[in-house]
Amino acid sequence: MIWLTWRQFRGSAVMTAALLVVLTAVLTLTGPDLASRYATGIASCTQDDSCARFYDRFFDEYQLPFLAVSLVVLLLPALVGLFWGAPLIARELEAGTHLLVWNQSVTRGRWLAVKLGLIGLTAAAATCLCGLVVTWWSGPLDKSAFPELAVMAPLVFGARGIAPMGYAAFAFVLGVTVGMLVRRTLPAMALTLAAFAAIQLAMPLLVRPHLIPPVTSTFEISEANVSGIGIQGDTGSAHVVLGPAVPGHAGAWALSSDLLDPSGRVIAGRGEEGPVKVSTTSGPCAPAAGPPNMGACLAEVSRLGYRQRATYHPLDRFWPFQWIETGIYALLTAGLTGFCFWWIRRRLS
Amino acid sequence: MTSVLEARALGKRYGRRWALRDCTVDVPAGHVVGLVGPNGAGKTTLLKLAGGQLEPTAGDITVLGGRPGATPAQLARVGFVAQDTPVYAGLTVADHLRLGERLNPRWDADVARERVARLGLGPGQRAGRLSGGQRAQLALTLGLAKRPELLILDEPVAALDPLARREFLQGLMEAVAEHEFSVLLSSHLVSDLERICDYLIVLVDSHVRVAGETERLLATHHRLTGPRRDPGRLPADQHVVSASHTDRQSTYVVRTDAPIHDPAWTVSRLSLEDLVLAHMDGPPAESRRAALEVQR
Structure with a gap:
């Protein structure tokens, strides 16, 4: 049974392995250089306090490979579900070969167990390896990224750590289940992609924020949390725009x-203009009073009593979140696997 | 008489549609049994239930004394060649033999190798490139080399041309002669079955219309042609299978063990095809009585 599974799977397995080896090799070769450039950059910027500018410059330089490798890890589980999961049983049902293989002296439960075990574990292991290598490689970049692309940001979180392993295992079994129910390869692939994309969107938007109760706290207004400020000297109005930091x-x-x-x-919410009643004719926020000083102006706004109230998850929850989410996907995977076994024994001809 | 297959009130439902309903059938061992009936009679469903491909919705079925498909041992005893004889298009002939060898404890590698060589199939040939006849032969090879006690074939030759059909059935017959196993074969073409089956079951609408050894069926069925006569005036031991009348003349197909002496009748024998057609057309109530008669 293992031989047959391998014989049917080896083509795509070898191709995937080759691509992953190339990716891993490139990342392993460029990773140390990236890390040392980051270390020297930090060493020099701490002396003249210009680290904010160093982060921007460093991240800008590597933004393209950063996005590319993150995308690879994000897409890998979907591809596993699409090309390994969905056709696994649907193709047999479509070609009628299930009638051939289920009449050898192997029960279909065992047939499914070997298929799911072998290919599912391969998928999970490959994605896990890929995710961890990318996490290691992009470590310096993750520290330099602006808040929208930091490791806790929804888009990047799913491309780091061990969560991709859970996604891949789940996507695979999801594909198998859909294929078994739909019984046609192409519709099964389309449906798997749609279902998996929907779940991957729902997870960060609806579920992940509540896995651990978020922290809510108020902060003074400063350059750290303000993304923009606007002052109209002629009308005497001013507004502040808060960022995600x-x-x-x-x-x-x-x-x-x-x-x-x-x-x-x-x-005002995040990114909205919040009108602030601050003097624009005199004091630090007056454009007439010489070159604008954003820091002093914001300090004045803060002194008047304006505050940022942020609900957030601090960075040190990254690994707890990773474990919890991987656990959730593992449970979903186990549930679908159980369903597959029940369906193949009871309902499928 | 021992049975290879026994079904009691067997039923299989897909959603709200019954593909097979209240089917009671007994297939004796040591025969090449032909299962014949119109499309939609439930032949494929019955065979899939026997092979363990399907789970019954109602009733029960035993094959070689066990529940179909329940255990690897049970699977090993029953061979199944499915309709359209599916094989893996991407795998080679040699891969298929290896598949059979890996997945079957009683695999007979010599039989498989010898058959493939005799058929002229190259071991490196991809199954997807084979002709329909060669593909069917490959599927049959897998079924035979498994060395089953019962081999089930579901319309194996339906898609083949006459020559490939004859070669396939010939291969099957040779294997039966050599290894002595029971065969259950379905077809809606009587001519295929006539050549190889020594036992016939006619299944119409899930029910057995008639079942028996082919020769005995042929010997006990007669076509009577003569002046118009009411069926009630026929002797009690003559069971009417079908009847047709014109103004002056009646034609009956009857089954009886006794010889027919009535000089008014012109008696002729039926071909197997006519016999099957007569049972398919005939009124169910009468033929059910007749079926019970033969199963005795």
């Missing part, structure tokens, strides 16, 4: 970032 919690995942007025009322 949380002061003192670098790399935190901000679920919300609201601007509060002195009475504690929310006047």
Whole structure:
């Protein structure tokens, strides 16, 4: 049975292995160089306090490979579900070969067990390896990335650590289940992709924020959490736009970032213009008073009582989240696997 | 008489449609049994239930004394060649033999090798490139080399041309003569079955219309042609299978063990095809009585 599984699987396995070996080799060769450039950059920027600029420059330089490898890890589970999972049984049902193989002296339960075990474990192991290598390689870049692409950000989180392994195992069994129910390869592939994409969107948007209760806290207004400020000298109005950063919690995942007025009322959400009643004719926020000083102006806004209220998950929850999420996907995988065995014995002809 | 297959009130439902309903059938051992009936009679469903491909919705079925498909041992005893004889298009002939060898404890490698060589199939040939006849022969080889006690074939020759059909059935007959196993073969073409089957079951709408050894069926069925007569006036031991009347003349197909002496009748024998057609057309109530008669 193992021989047959391998005989049917070896083509795509060898091709995938070759691609992963190339990717791993490239990352292993370029990783140390990346890390040493980061280390020297940090050493020199701490002396003249220009690390913010170094981060931007460093990340800009590698943004393209950073996005590319992250995308590979994000897409790998979907591809596993699409090309390994969905056709596994659907193709047999389509060609009628299930009638051939299920009449050898092997029960179909055992047939399914070997197929799921061998290919599922290969998929999980390959994705796990890929995810960990990418996590190691992009370590320096993850530290330099702006908040939208930090490791806790929904897009990047799924391309780091061990979670991709859970995604791949789940996507594979999802594909198998859909293929078994739909019984046609192409529709099964399309449906698997749609279902998996929907689940992968629902997870960070609806589920992950609540896996651990988020922290809610208020912070003073400063350059750390403000992404823009606008002052009209002629009308005397001013506004502040808050960004996703949380002061003192670098790399935190901000679920919300609201601007509060002195009475504690929310006047603007993240990225919205919040009008602030600050003097634009005199004091640090007056354009007439010489070259604009953003820091001093924001300090004045903060002194008037404006605050940022942020709901967020700090960076040190990265690994707890990874474990919990991998566990959830492992449970989903186990559930679908159980369903597959029940269906193949009871319902499938 | 021992049975290779026994079904009691067997039923299989897909959603709200019954593919097979209340089917009771007994297939004796040591025969090449032909299962014949119109499309939709439930032949394929019955055979798939026997092979363990399907789970019954109602009733029960035993094959060689065990539940079909339940254990590897049971699977090893029953060979199954499915309709359209599916094989793996991407695998070679040699791969298929290896598959059989790996997955079957009683695999007879010599039989498989010898058959493949005799058929002229190259071991390196991909199964997807084989002709329909060669593909069927490969599927049959897998079924035979498994050395089953019962080999089930579901319309194995339906898609083949007459020559390939004859070669396939000939190969099957040779294997039966050599290894002595029971065969259960379905077809809607009587001419195929006539050549190789020594036992016939006519299945119409899930019910056995008639079953018996081919020769005995032929010997006990007669076509009577003569002046118009009411069926009630026929002797009690003559079971009417089918009847047709014109103004002056009646034609009956009857089954009886006794010789027919009535001089009014012109008596002729039936071909197997006519016999089967007569049973397929005939009224169910009468033929069911007749079927019981033969199963005795």
